[in-house]
Amino acid sequence: MSTKESDKRIELLQGTLDLLILRTLLLGPAHGHAIAKAIEFRSDDVLQVEQGSLYPALHRLIRRQWISVEDGISENNRRAKFYRLTARGRRQLVVETSKWDKLAGAIARILQPAEPEGEA
Amino acid sequence: MRFRRSKLKDRMLEDFDQAIQEHIETETLDNIERGMSTEEARYAALRKFGNVARIKQQTREAWGFTWLERLMQDIRYCVRTLRKAPGFTIVAVLTLALGIGANTAIFSVVQGVVLAPLPYRQPDQLVIVWQKNPSGRNISPSYPDFQDWRSSTHSFQDMAAIGWQPYDLTSPGSPQHLNGWQITTGFFKTLGVNPVAGREFSAEEDQHGGAPVAIISEPLSRDRFGGSTPALGKTMTMDGVDYTIIGVAPSGINFGGVIDVYTPLGQGDPITVSDRRTHAFVAIARLKPETNAAMAEADVKVVEKNLGALYPKFDQGLSAGVVPLKETLISDVSGTLLMLFGSVGLVLLIACANVASLLLARATAREREFAIRSALGASRSRIIWQLLTESVLLSLTGGVLGLVFARCTVRPLLAAVPGEFPRAENVGLNPAVLLFTLGTSIAVGIIFGLIPALKTWKANQQSSLKKGGRGSTGGHHHTQSSLVVIQTALTLVLLVGAGLLFRTIRHLWNVNPGFDAHHLITFKAALSPEMAKTPQSMRSAYQQLIGRIQKIPGVQAADITTLVPLSGQDNEVPFWLGPEEPRSIAEAPRAVSYAVGPDYLRVMGIPLIRGRFFTGADTVGAEQVIVIDTALADAYFPGKDPVGQSLTFGRVGSFRIIGVAGHVKHWGLGNTGASNQKQTYTSFYQIPDEWLPVMHVDATVMVRTQLNTASLISAVRAAVYGDGNEQPIYDVRSMQQSISASMSSQSFPMVLLGAFAGLALVLAAVGIYGLLANLVQQRTQEIGVRMALGAQRQNVFQMMIGQGLKLTLAGMAIGLAGALIFTRVLSSFSHLLYGVGANDPLTFLSVVLVLAVVAILACYVPARRATRVDPMIALRYE
Numbered sequence: 001m002s003t004k005e006s007d008k009r010i011e012l013l014q015g016t017l018d019l020l021i022l023r024t025l026l027l028g029p030a031h032g033h034a035i036a037k038a039i040e041f042r043s044d045d046v047l048q049v050e051q052g053s054l055y056p057a058l059h060r061l062i063r064r065q066w067i068s069v070e071d072g073i074s075e076n077n078r079r080a081k082f083y084r085l086t087a088r089g090r091r092q093l094v095v096e097t098s099k100w101d102k103l104a105g106a107i108a109r110i111l112q113p114a115e116p117e118g119e120a
Numbered sequence: 121m122r123f124r125r126s127k128l129k130d131r132m133l134e135d136f137d138q139a140i141q142e143h144i145e146t147e148t149l150d151n152i153e154r155g156m157s158t159e160e161a162r163y164a165a166l167r168k169f170g171n172v173a174r175i176k177q178q179t180r181e182a183w184g185f186t187w188l189e190r191l192m193q194d195i196r197y198c199v200r201t202l203r204k205a206p207g208f209t210i211v212a213v214l215t216l217a218l219g220i221g222a223n224t225a226i227f228s229v230v231q232g233v234v235l236a237p238l239p240y241r242q243p244d245q246l247v248i249v250w251q252k253n254p255s256g257r258n259i260s261p262s263y264p265d266f267q268d269w270r271s272s273t274h275s276f277q278d279m280a281a282i283g284w285q286p287y288d289l290t291s292p293g294s295p296q297h298l299n300g301w302q303i304t305t306g307f308f309k310t311l312g313v314n315p316v317a318g319r320e321f322s323a324e325e326d327q328h329g330g331a332p333v334a335i336i337s338e339p340l341s342r343d344r345f346g347g348s349t350p351a352l353g354k355t356m357t358m359d360g361v362d363y364t365i366i367g368v369a370p371s372g373i374n375f376g377g378v379i380d381v382y383t384p385l386g387q388g389d390p391i392t393v394s395d396r397r398t399h400a401f402v403a404i405a406r407l408k409p410e411t412n413a414a415m416a417e418a419d420v421k422v423v424e425k426n427l428g429a430l431y432p433k434f435d436q437g438l439s440a441g442v443v444p445l446k447e448t449l450i451s452d453v454s455g456t457l458l459m460l461f462g463s464v465g466l467v468l469l470i471a472c473a474n475v476a477s478l479l480l481a482r483a484t485a486r487e488r489e490f491a492i493r494s495a496l497g498a499s500r501s502r503i504i505w506q507l508l509t510e511s512v513l514l515s516l517t518g519g520v521l522g523l524v525f526a527r528c529t530v531r532p533l534l535a536a537v538p539g540e541f542p543r544a545e546n547v548g549l550n551p552a553v554l555l556f557t558l559g560t561s562i563a564v565g566i567i568f569g570l571i572p573a574l575k576t577w578k579a580n581q582q583s584s585l586k587k588g589g590r591g592s593t594g595g596h597h598h599t600q601s602s603l604v605v606i607q608t609a610l611t612l613v614l615l616v617g618a619g620l621l622f623r624t625i626r627h628l629w630n631v632n633p634g635f636d637a638h639h640l641i642t643f644k645a646a647l648s649p650e651m652a653k654t655p656q657s658m659r660s661a662y663q664q665l666i667g668r669i670q671k672i673p674g675v676q677a678a679d680i681t682t683l684v685p686l687s688g689q690d691n692e693v694p695f696w697l698g699p700e701e702p703r704s705i706a707e708a709p710r711a712v713s714y715a716v717g718p719d720y721l722r723v724m725g726i727p728l729i730r731g732r733f734f735t736g737a738d739t740v741g742a743e744q745v746i747v748i749d750t751a752l753a754d755a756y757f758p759g760k761d762p763v764g765q766s767l768t769f770g771r772v773g774s775f776r777i778i779g780v781a782g783h784v785k786h787w788g789l790g791n792t793g794a795s796n797q798k799q800t801y802t803s804f805y806q807i808p809d810e811w812l813p814v815m816h817v818d819a820t821v822m823v824r825t826q827l828n829t830a831s832l833i834s835a836v837r838a839a840v841y842g843d844g845n846e847q848p849i850y851d852v853r854s855m856q857q858s859i860s861a862s863m864s865s866q867s868f869p870m871v872l873l874g875a876f877a878g879l880a881l882v883l884a885a886v887g888i889y890g891l892l893a894n895l896v897q898q899r900t901q902e903i904g905v906r907m908a909l910g911a912q913r914q915n916v917f918q919m920m921i922g923q924g925l926k927l928t929l930a931g932m933a934i935g936l937a938g939a940l941i942f943t944r945v946l947s948s949f950s951h952l953l954y955g956v957g958a959n960d961p962l963t964f965l966s967v968v969l970v971l972a973v974v975a976i977l978a979c980y981v982p983a984r985r986a987t988r989v990d991p992m993i994a995l996r997y998e
Binding site: 032033036037050051052053055056057059060062063069076078079080081 | 143170171182183
């Protein structure tokens with residue numbers, strides 16, 4: 001049905017977001033807002049994530065059992081859902097990271113003009 | 121797994137709203153910390169979060185399962201749009217209801233009669249074992265032959281024989297005529313059916329001189345004894361003999377007629393049971409699991425060949441055949457039913473074409489709607505899915521209505537079939553039929569929905585947006601035109617089939633049966649047990665019965681016969697001419713033999729060609745005399761006078777021929793071929809003492825009268841049984857009913873094919889009308905231009921009519937080719953067509969004419985509308 005086209009969109013955008021979420025959770029469990037903040041902070045505010053789009057990604061990761069969810073209390077004493085990396089998620093992070101590295105490397109090689117040898 | 125996931129999903133989505141609120145509030149607090157004003161902070165947080173509704177939707181989608189929600193959404197949307205177009209919806213649903221309903225009705229008959237297994241254990245193992253006469257026809261075996269088969273073959277687990285034997289029950293309760301079977305021991309075991317109560321006959325009971333015991337049917341046990349268990353051990357009196365009830369049979373046993381009572385075959389009259397010439401029994405057997413009908417047939421053939429060597433006089437020249445039970449029961453109708461099922465499928469196709477056509481017209485009008493939806497971001501597949509949802513919704517609604525339609529028509533339909541329809545009691549709207557209807561509805565919805573949906577797929581959305589509502593139309597009309605061509609073709613095929621059968625029936629009604637079938641009523645009357653005690657008392661009982669009936673005012677003539685023409689009954693007796701007995705009885709010629717009273721020819725209106733008929737003096741003791749029919753006379757006495765010659769029946773002796781009577785169509789009005797046409801008449805009152813008890817059960821009273829059936833029968837009751845002795849009168853029939861029944865194999869398909877063809881004609885007319893009306897509407901502007909440029913109304917009219925007729929002619933051309941194939945199918949069924957060739961030019965010509973007239977009528981209204989186009993208005997229409 002209609003998911004075909006939107007899936008493509010999600011793969012591209014969300015795929016990256018998934019990787020960022022998994023990487024953030026490697027440091028320890030966090031709630032939604034904290035994850036958004038962490039991504040912004042750690043990328044020196046270069047990556048402006050539309051915060052809402054975090055949630056479909058989180059739900060998808062839960063469904064794939066890469067992260068798990070538990071109830072907890074946030075730093076300002078509110079009830080919040082905390083997301084935690086699972087063993088499967090940890091393995092997936094390795095896969096995704098190496099994939100990303102390959103992709104980034106490939107794109108970088110294409111974008112950087114060939115430089116004369118020896119000058120580097 | 122799926123279950124766990126959906127629980128997890130519920131938990132996650134449960135307080136999702138709250139989680140979003142928390143998130144936004146936290147962000148707002150952060151913003152305030154950074155120095156924004158409260159209001160500014162909140163707006164910034166909301167902006168940063170994004171579109172809440174979209175996020176929620178995407179989150180829900182992350183869990184999958186949204187197809188169900190989306191389907192519900194589509195359905196709600198469809199219901200809304202369909203409600204806005206009630207005219208379209210009603211026409212589409214009704215068209216589909218007729219198509220699907222007719223298919224459901226026919227399928228329920230096909231399913232119940234042809235497809236459903238017989239209600240016995242492993243019914244595929246059950247076969248009927250026949251004897252084959254020298255001309256290759258299956259005939260009933262004699263009981264001694266059956267016994268030899270049972271002991272000498274090795275292909276069967278069990279084998280049982282059945283003989284027809286009616287009884288007159290006199291106690292307990294009021295007198296009643298019972299349909300009965302004589303059965304051998306092991307009959308129920310062969311079928312794999314257990315008695316409801318009690319047991320089968322034992323081997324001791326199944327022989328001459330055994331105790332009088334009976335097994336009765338469940339309904340009879342309820343009727344007379346209040347239940348199956350109470351009936352056991354009770355006594356009931358049939359034909360003056362007290363039988364002890366030892367078992368109750370389930371009511372599911374049905375080989376084409378409900379059986380009330382079973383008695384042991386071995387106790388039957390020795391004159392039939394111990395005689396190898398009396399072919400009057402049916403052998404049913406259960407194949408061993410490792411064998412099949414063909415192997416079993418080879419087995420029985422060897423045994424039968426040995427019997428031929430052992431008993432050359434009786435069995436020489438006979439062979440054997442093994443036929444599956446189901447085939448035996450339904451072979452008469454299964455071909456016809458499948459043909460009808462195919463035909464009703466064509467009706468459904470025509471209905472589909474109409475609805476597809478309607479949907480196409482609607483899709484044209486809705487192109488802008490789709491363009492807008494697609495511009496707003498709906499994907500094409502989504503729109504097509506939506507269109508399919510709409511068409512399947514339509515067809516399912518049509519299917520539900522169709523079920524109602526089928527439910528209301530099937531029973532009356534089967535009841536209207538003259539004569540008996542095998543396994544009719546098995547027909548109903550069972551789960552298999554419901555599944556068929558559901559499957560058909562969905563398949564049909566997809567088929568007729570896909571055409572417009574794919575058209576829409578191809579349509580260029582942008583161009584239709586620009587066109588401001590007129591839409592692109594050329595392609596749609598092309599498809600619609602093809603649909604009309606197909607409809608016309610299919611309709612022609614059905615009309616030709618119905619036409620041929622109609623002509624067949626016309627021919628059959630005009631066939632002279634050899635007797636006057638009007639004002640002729642037949643019935644059977646039981647003799648009281650006292651009267652049936654001796655052959656002599658039987659004879660005088662029948663004489664009195666006939667005498668009293670003849671005196672009833674309004675009765676012109678009445679007499680008795682043991683065999684009724686066109687009733688489907690059979691009594692063929694081997695005979696020879698001259699003193700020389702043939703080497704083998706099996707190879708001797710046979711004659712259809714009637715034993716009748718002296719007034720029979722007058723009652724029937726059969727002409728006497730030569731000599732004399734019987735008188736009251738032709739009784740036992742007098743010289744044995746016989747009357748032959750013209751067919752026998754022509755075959756054996758060509759150019760000679762048979763009167764005075766002699767003819768011999770093996771077991772009764774020699775007869776002097778005293779007369780020649782006209783030939784009677786015994787087997788059916790259209791039957792001229794392989795069946796035995798030679799006929800003889802002997803005097804009922806000359807039947808020898810030993811034969812009378814066997815033959816009198818077939819005695820039927822024939823009455824020629826202007827009275828109607830009901831008043832005749834009450835008059836007969838009053839005249840014959842006035843003094844409180846109520847003997848049953850049964851099998852009351854008018855000869856016209858028998859003639860109708862003899863034609864049922866043609867009239868049943870004719871009525872149905874006629875109905876289908878009529879339905880198809882209406883649907884096709886609607887299709888042509890719809891197409892042309894649509895065309896006129898789409899071309900209003902063009903017509904306006906033409907008329908403004910000087911075209912006459914007449915020209916416009918001709919143009920539009922021409923367009924419709926062109927399609928009709930194309931359809932008819934294709935249909936003629938299809939009809940030629942269809943008529944081959946019809947003529948491949950034996951006896952279906954009579955007196956009319958498969959390519960009967962008159963039928964083809966009239967069908968083409970009818971179709972053309974209907975097409976012109978269907979074109980007329982829209983074409984007239986086209987001529988009324990006002991050029992000014994049409995041009996401003998843009």
